[in-house]
Amino acid sequence: xxxxxxxxxxxxxxxxxxxxxxxxxxxxxxxxxxxxxxxxxxxxxxxxxxxxxxxxxxxxxxxxxxxxxxxxxxxxxxxxxxxxxxxxxxxxxxxxxxxxxxxxxxxxxxxxxxxxxxxxxxxxxxxxxxxxxxxxxxxxxxxxxxxxxxxxxxxxxxxxxxxxxxxxxxxxxxxxxxxxxxxxxxxxxxxxxxxxxxxxxxxxxxxxxxxxxxxxxxxxxxxxxxxxxxxxxxxxxxxxxxxxxxxxxxxxxxxxxxxxxxxxxxxxxxxxxxxxxxxxxxxxxxxxxxxxxxxxxxxxxxxxxxxxxxxxxxxxxxxxxxxxxxxxxxxxxxxxxxxxxxxxxxxxxxxxxxxxxxxxxxxxxxxxxxxxxxxxxxxxxxxxxxxxxxxxxxxxxxxxxxxxxxxxxxx
Ligand code: FCB
Numbered sequence: 001x002x003x004x005x006x007x008x009x010x011x012x013x014x015x016x017x018x019x020x021x022x023x024x025x026x027x028x029x030x031x032x033x034x035x036x037x038x039x040x041x042x043x044x045x046x047x048x049x050x051x052x053x054x055x056x057x058x059x060x061x062x063x064x065x066x067x068x069x070x071x072x073x074x075x076x077x078x079x080x081x082x083x084x085x086x087x088x089x090x091x092x093x094x095x096x097x098x099x100x101x102x103x104x105x106x107x108x109x110x111x112x113x114x115x116x117x118x119x120x121x122x123x124x125x126x127x128x129x130x131x132x133x134x135x136x137x138x139x140x141x142x143x144x145x146x147x148x149x150x151x152x153x154x155x156x157x158x159x160x161x162x163x164x165x166x167x168x169x170x171x172x173x174x175x176x177x178x179x180x181x182x183x184x185x186x187x188x189x190x191x192x193x194x195x196x197x198x199x200x201x202x203x204x205x206x207x208x209x210x211x212x213x214x215x216x217x218x219x220x221x222x223x224x225x226x227x228x229x230x231x232x233x234x235x236x237x238x239x240x241x242x243x244x245x246x247x248x249x250x251x252x253x254x255x256x257x258x259x260x261x262x263x264x265x266x267x268x269x270x271x272x273x274x275x276x277x278x279x280x281x282x283x284x285x286x287x288x289x290x291x292x293x294x295x296x297x298x299x300x301x302x303x304x305x306x307x308x309x310x311x312x313x314x315x316x317x318x319x320x321x322x323x324x325x326x327x328x329x330x331x332x333x334x335x336x337x338x339x340x341x342x343x344x345x346x347x348x349x350x351x352x353x354x355x356x357x358x359x360x361x362x363x364x365x366x367x368x369x370x371x372x373x374x375x376x377x378x379x380x381x382x383x384x385x386x387x388x389x390x391x392x393x394x395x396x397x398x399x400x401x402x403x404x405x406x407x408x409x410x411x
Contacts, residue, residue: 004252004305004343005150005207011398012105012344013389014067015060015366016310018112018156019076021353022049028075029120030113030356033172041359047351047369053095059367059376060350061102064386068099069309069346071109071156072145075116078137089144096148107151107309107346109211110138110195113161113171113356124173125187126180131194138195142202150206153254153309154195157213158188159238170357189245196249210246211254211309214239215261216291220272226265234263234271239295243302252343253299256310257292257328259285282314282362283355289327296335296342305343308332312348314355314362321366321381329388329400336397347385351376 020026024046034042049056060068076088099106111134115124119133127133138154155161164171167181192210199206217234219227243253259281261271274286281287292311299306313324325347332342352365360371366382369375392398 004341005205008343009066009105009393011342011392012067012107012307012346013065013392014069014105014107014344014346015063015065015350016069016107016346016348017049017350017353018071018109019073020046020071020112020114021349021355022047022351023073024048024050026073026075026114027079027117028073028114029117029124029172032117032120033174038172038174039357039359040361041354043354045371045374046354047371048374049351050091052374054098056351056367056376057098057102057104059378061104062378062386063350063366063382064389066103066389067105067107067151067344067346068102068350069107069109069153070095070099071112072141073114074111074119074137075114077140078116079118081118081133082136084140089140092141093144093148096145100148105151106145106149107153107307108141108145108149109153109156110134110141111154111191112156115172120173125184125191130187131190134191135194135198138198139202142199146199146202146206150203152195152199152206152208153211154192154199154208155188156211157256158185158192158210158242160213161188163238164356185242186245189242192246193249207251209250209252209254209307210242211256212239212243213256213258214295215259215271216257216288216294217261217263217271220262220264220275224265227263230265230268231263234261234269235298237269240298243299247302250304252305252307253302254307254309255295255299256348257295257308258283258311260288260291282316283358285314287313287324287327289324289331291331292328293331293335296332296340297338300338300340305341307344307346308342309344309346310348311345312364314364316363318379318381321379322384325381325385325388326400329398333398333400 162184169176217231219231278286349364352363352369355362368377
């Protein structure tokens with residue numbers, strides 16, 4: 001296992017995006033899905049980040065972060081099997097150079113939900129040669145970016161990808177099959193492992209991980225033994241099983257944390273989203289900062305450095321976003337005080353963007369985007385994030401300021 005590189009910033013303060021959600025004008029399995037009417041909006045031009053990345057990086061640098069997590073789009077890089085597009089590769093190289101010029105550590109995701117159409121048509125990760133296809137693509141990315149970028153996330157949220165694409169069928173390929181849901185995870189793992197070794201071959205000091213979506217599962221009725229057991233099973237199957245499988249091929253564990261869900265024995269393995277009366281975000285997700293502390297503390301058993309690769313809120317009320325940020329960073333510092341090795345925090349998202357099943361309605365950005373004019377404007381929460389970062393550059397554990405004025409409600 002790699003230890004944390006000694007010359008690295010003591011803490012990666014970042015923001016995150018993914019290619020399909022911000023770039024605009026993509027052509028992949030998701031755009032096909034959108035064209036079939038599965039999503040209220042089509043991603044279309046989105047934020048035009050593919051063209052405007054320099055301008056966006058100027059703004060991101062103003063937030064005061066020292067890292068940027070973004071993904072490279074497989075469908076642009078390999079639009080046809082085995083045919084690699086030099087323009088797309090040049091683009092990501094120029095963009096990564098610009099990230100570095102902006103004094104940001106690049107953290108590159110190789111697969112963030114979208115697939116080239118040719119690969120999706122052949123069954124995607126169920127294709128018997130999927131690990132080999134994925135490795136061939138990763139090889140090209142490393143040949144292009146390997147000297148510039150040290151941090152790689154092979155797969156974003158394998159369990160969400162499995163559940164949404166093969167369990168509930170709400171995302172492409174839209175299958176609802178218990179059997180496929182069960183079988184897809186080991187396939188993703190095989191692709192991850194192959195990519196991990198390929199990256200290490202090209203760059204032995206690379207830091208490679210997976211971004212896992214972790215949910216704080218709790219019993220609906222804490223006095224019910226069956227609900228408690230159901231929560232434990234969900235926690236294992238959804239949160240920890242994949243991490244355990246990939247134990248020897250992760251230099252860090254990426255944590256995407258958003259919310260809590262409730263386990264109820266009457267709905268075995270199908271969690272309930274929230275209880276009546278809870279504060280919800282514009283995604284309908286409960287705001288539950290304590291869950292982040294619990295999730296982080298529970299990861300201690302894996303004895304790996306942790307990067308919070310996503311945490312954020314969809315809201316049009318920026319005061320609520322500020323409170324969210326403070327409360328979640330306070331939860332991180334509580335976890336650090338219990339000996340958890342948290343090495344970075346990435347707010348989701350740098351910019352408002354296209355959300356997978358909801359389209360453009362949810363607003364996650366520290367930077368607001370007017371989709372009609374493509375104008376950007378900084379939210380107040382970006383200034384708050386900056387002030388927290390400034391007072392914690394070398395602070396360990398994090399020292400998050402007490403809450404300003406009073407709590408902000410009104411979701
Ligand atoms: C995560 C995804 C990310 C974004 C946020 C809101 O599950 O990784 O792309 O959609 O949720």
